[in-house]
Amino acid sequence: MIMYHEIAEISLRVNGENRRLWVRAADTLLAVLRNHMGLTGGKAACENGDCGACTVLLEDRPVKACLILAVEVEGMDILTIEGLKQTEIQRAFLENGGFQCGYCTPGFILNAYALLKAHPEADDETDKEWLQSNICRCTGYEGIKRSLKAARKMMAEGSE
Amino acid sequence: MFYSSIGKPIIRKDGIEKINGSIKYVNDYTYSGVLYAAIKTSVLSHGKIKSIDTRKASQLSGVRAILTGEDYPILQGCYLKDKPPLAVDKVRYYGEPVAAVVADTFEEAAAAAEEIKIEYEPLPLVKNARDASNKGAPLLHENLGKYSYKDTIQPEKNSNIANHTKIRKGNIVSGFENSDVIIEASLSIPSGDHAAMEPRTTIAEIRSDGQVVIHTSTQTPFLVRKLLSTYFKIPVKRITIIAPPLGGGFGGKAGIQLEALAYLLSRAVGGRPVKIANTREADLLMSAGRNGMEATIRLGSTLEGRLQAAELMYYFDCGAYADYVVKISRAAAIACTGPYHIPNVWCDSLCVYTNKPYGTAYRGYGHTELTFAVERGMDILAKKLGMDPLRLRLINAIEAGDTTPCLNTMEDNDGNLRRCLERAADLINWQDGGVKWVDEYTIRASGISALWKATIISLNTGDNALVSVDEDGSVNLHCGVMELGQGTKTALAQIAAEVLRISTDNVKVFMPVNTDTSPYDWATVGSRSLFMAGKAVIEAAEDALNQLLDRASNLFKLPKEALDYGGGRVFVKAKPDIYIDFIKLAGGEGLEGNIISRNQIIGRGNYKMQHKYEIDPETGEGRATIWTLGAEAVEVEVNIEDFSFKVLRAACVMDVGKVINPELARGQVVGSMAMALGMATTESFNFNKGLQVLNGSLRSYKVLRLGEEPEYLVEFIETPQVDGPYGARGLGEQAAIGIPAAVANALSTALGTELNRLPLVPEALWRSKYPMEEANAIGITEGIALKLK
Incomplete structure (x- = not known):
């Protein structure tokens, strides 16, 4: 295995705060969020881009933090679950059986949050296309789909 | 009976932390x-x-x-x-x-x-359990005869057999002699993995x-x-x-x-x-997964469809090490017939070593496997009898007075299987279980499966709980049950709230367990936590309540019988406007000094398993344990051109005694169904000739994804478990048990073939229609679309 020892200084904007960090060139965004900043909401559940448990929003778009190097996102805006407070989608997950063990939940919530913003009135196919990138092993997806519906309803009522 | 907390969809105690991503799993701590x-x-x-x-x-x-x-x-x-x-x-x-x-x-x-x-x-490689069990097969564990083991299992030295459990009920020879129709089938389920999201x-x-x-x-x-x-x-x-x-x-x-x-x-x-x-790859391959299984079964019945005999050979493929699978093979023997009354039963359930990643406990604990075998058999038998498969099941459904394979007599409070079957069939609009053509290339068909599960727990296991009352009248509930996502701690908080007649908001539970400070809990396995810890919590909460009532009795100078309680206070029955709040009782206000600082109310409770299940090593006779009965049914839609299919609807009806929290209960059932659907349709380890796993990542080990799930139809029947907490029974894994069988039955009906091997990938369906020789003979190669008609 080749070891990369180069260290780079990067600036990020994480959950609205400016951060300056020294990272290895090989450090993933996920590793930096978890190990350097203590933002452990995103999980390393496959580190292969298969499960979506590490999903964060990069400039408002959901990405898998395990597939992105920290040095690639220099200067960019990142939203993790820790930066998401009292949103409709969180409330909807709480009230509609959107989770059980909670391990995939931050990733699902962030992905769904971005989906709701991008497609306030999406159809089932769009929902499926977006959310198939995340795996949940507990709920059988019923509660997650119900939560999405409930959040849409809350948002529609809120904007009236 | 009116309840204030029980039966209510209380928001989970771990909910806020989970939606905010702040809950800490072991790898999140520094x-x-x-x-x-x-x-x-x-x-x-x-x-x-x-x-x-x-x-x-x-x-x-x-x-x-x-x-x-x-x-x-x-x-x-x-x-x-x-x-x-x-x-x-x-x-x-x-x-x-x-x-x-x-x-x-x-x-x-x-x-x-x-x-x-x-x-x-x-x-030399030992590739499958059936061959591995033969004399002369290469041995994985040459020293098996010298290993130490618990006496509930029976390893056979100089073999690959880590356990052999026998069930001998009635007379199998005369059972088949009295049968008009006999069917035989061989089945297999490959090994796989839990793939829990947390490695x-x-x-x-x-x-x-x-x-x-x-x-x-x-x-x-x-x-x-x-x-x-x-x-x-x-x-x-x-x-x-x-x-x-x-x-x-x-x-x-x-x-x-x-x-x-x-x-x-x-x-x-x-x-x-x-x-x-663990990396994901290590978690899938190095650490324990799900065992495989092979089976050969024979069922005999009268022309009227009354089962007379079952001869069942189960080969549980534990992989390289036995882990829990020795006990899984035993549990499968105890429940070997599925929930049917069969007078003559002969079952040999083996746990066999092979050179595959090793298996351990998995949702369903061997019951999914035996159910797949028996329920496929029931459909094959129904076909041979020319009978509606649902009807065959209703005729033989176990009921009070019937005996299990271990010769236990079922009791009224064990639940109502016939109602489960009928409701599950109704939910998917069963009709006669036939085939419906949607268009030229698309057919729909239904499949059904009965299920049961024994909570296989040793006698000397138990659960304990403490309920301490704080100075604000709220209570802390301490217990050693693990939170895995199932929400048991929320349900236990509801139980404590119910006993004390306070709001669940006023019951605090602690998610992490520390063996130094948490009351002893045997294990959070086997869908038994709600039952056992629930009993301990009731006792602990009642103990705390009694102490509160004692204090009130002293204060009012009245016997406890003259007092009642509710809404966080104790009052005088005859004059409810004379009362004292729990806050004051707990804090000692009105008594001598402020007592809380030196005399906190702490209620204790414990429960020791009463349902024993020791069985005779030669005949399997013994007393088994608490059974949960249920039925599952699915409707599938198959494209007969490319053999792709979708499970449209999946129904589960279980007799769970009493639903403590409907939201949590449904969540458990739906989750189990989804996991079993994965086992039925996509999940298996694929091996090369060297038995190296070819799909050791979540990219290639296919689990269900959003949009692939059916419409879930869930109903509960509530025949109270006499000794269960508020009549409840376990339900955490039962709904996984019948799904693979129901899906295989539906697809077999749709295609007019017998699908006895999991997973049911389109290629397997195609192969069942066109066996290798036949396909080769007519020049068909894999991947080419075919027409059935």
Whole structure:
């Protein structure tokens, strides 16, 4: 295995705060969020881009933090679950059986949050296309789909 | 009966933390001074270890220790001690840990593990359980006869058979003689994995005072403590297990997982904390997964469809090590017939070693496998009898007065299977179970399965709870049950709230378990926590309540019988406007001084398992345990051109005694159904000729994704369990049991074939229509679309 020892200084904007960090060139965004900043909401559940448990929003778009190097996102805006407070989608997950063990939940919530913003009135196919990138092993997806519906309803009522 | 908390969809106690991502799993904590481990695993599935060269690896930067199997050759196992933490002399599966490196960073440990050179000499492979059970098969464990084991299992020395459980009920010969129709079938289920979202993680350290402290992802902290104490001869008081909530368990985090190895690694570096965090690949391949199974069954019935005899041969494929599968094979024997009344039963249930990744407890605990065999058999029998498969099941459904394979007599309170079957069929609009054409290429068909599950728990197991009342009248509920996502702690809080007639908001529960401070809990497995811990919580809450009533009785100078309580206060029955709040009783206000500081109300409760299940080793006769009965049915739609299919609707109706929290109960049922759907349709390890796993990542090990799920139809029937908490029974895994059988039955009906092998991928469906020889003969190759008609 080749070891990369180069260290780079990067600036990020994480959950609205400016951060300056020294990272290895090989450090993933996920590793930096978890190990350097203590933002452990995103999980390393496959580190292969298969499960979506590490999903964060990069400039408002959901990405898998395990597939992105920290040095690639220099200067960019990142939203993790820790930066998401009292949103409709969180409330909807709480009230509609959107989770059980909670391990995939931050990733699902962030992905769904971005989906709701991008497609306030999406159809089932769009929902499926977006959310198939995340795996949940507990709920059988019923509660997650119900939560999405409930959040849409809350948002529609809120904007009236 | 009116309840204030029971039966209500109370928001989960761990909910807010989970939606905010702030709940901490074991790998989310920071441990100061921690070192990291990387594990070198076997590339062969069966081979002698000729040499391990660690010289270069040990010279690399940051490396603190390298361990091999020779360094501490103990054997571990819950029921049969057959597994070293690191391979000794030989490897028995692809992915088996052979050496471990401890280094300052994970990257350094991984780099060093790469540099460990291992030489193997290949040994003959043992590929499937049926062949492995034959005399003369190459042996995985030459010393099986010398291993120590619990006397509830029966290994056969000089063989690959780690357990053999026998059921002999009635007279099998006359049973078949009295049968007008006899069917026979061979079936198989491949091995797979739990694929819980949280990979297993353990951090072990030995503190300077000798205390062994282990933070770990486990369903069974108290069992881990006990096993480590036994393996390493450490007094129980010198071991502390700290177990945060889990990111899914499904059975895969029961017993010893990474804990023994982590302890050894910490010892190798002078007790410094060492973390083993499984990668996904290690979690799938190196750590335990789901066992496979092969079966041959014969069923005999009269022309009217009354079952007379069942001869059942189950080969549980545990892989390279027995782990829980020895007990799974036994559980499957106890429940071997499924929930049917069959007077004559002969069952041999074996747990057999093969050179595959090893299996452990998995949602359903062997019942999914036996149900797949029996329920496929029931459909084949129905076809031969020319009878509606639903009707055949209704005729033979077990009921009060009938006996189980172990000769237990079912009782009225065990539940109502016929109603479950009828409702499940209604929910998917069963009609006669026939085939419906949607268009030229699309057919729909239904399949059904009955199910039952015994909560197979040893007699000497128990649960304990403490309920302490704080000065604001709220209560803390302490218990050792693990939160795996199932929400049991929320349900237990509801039970405590119900007893005390207070709001669930005023009951606090603690998600992490610490074996030093949490009341003892045997294990969070087997869908038994709500039942057993529920009983302990009732007792603890009643004890606390009695103490509150005692204080009120002293204060009012009235006997307790003259008092009642509710809404957080105790009042005088005859004059309800005379009352005292729990707050005051707990704080001692109105009594002598402020009592809380020296005399807190602490209620105690415990429950010891009363339902024994010891069985006779020759006949299987014995008393079994609490049964949950149910039925599941699905409707599938198959494209007969390319054999793709979708499960449109899946129904589950179970008699759960009493639903404590409808939201949690439905969540458990739907989750179980989804997991079983994966097992039925996509999930299996694929092997090459060397028995190396070809799909050891979540990219290629296919689990269900959003949009692939059916419409779930769930109903509960409530025939109270007489001794259950508020009449409740376990339900956490039961809904996994009937789904694979129901899906296979539906697809078999749709295609007019017998689909007896999982997973039911389109190719398997196509192959059932066009066996290899036939396909070759007409020049059809794989992947070419076909028309059935």
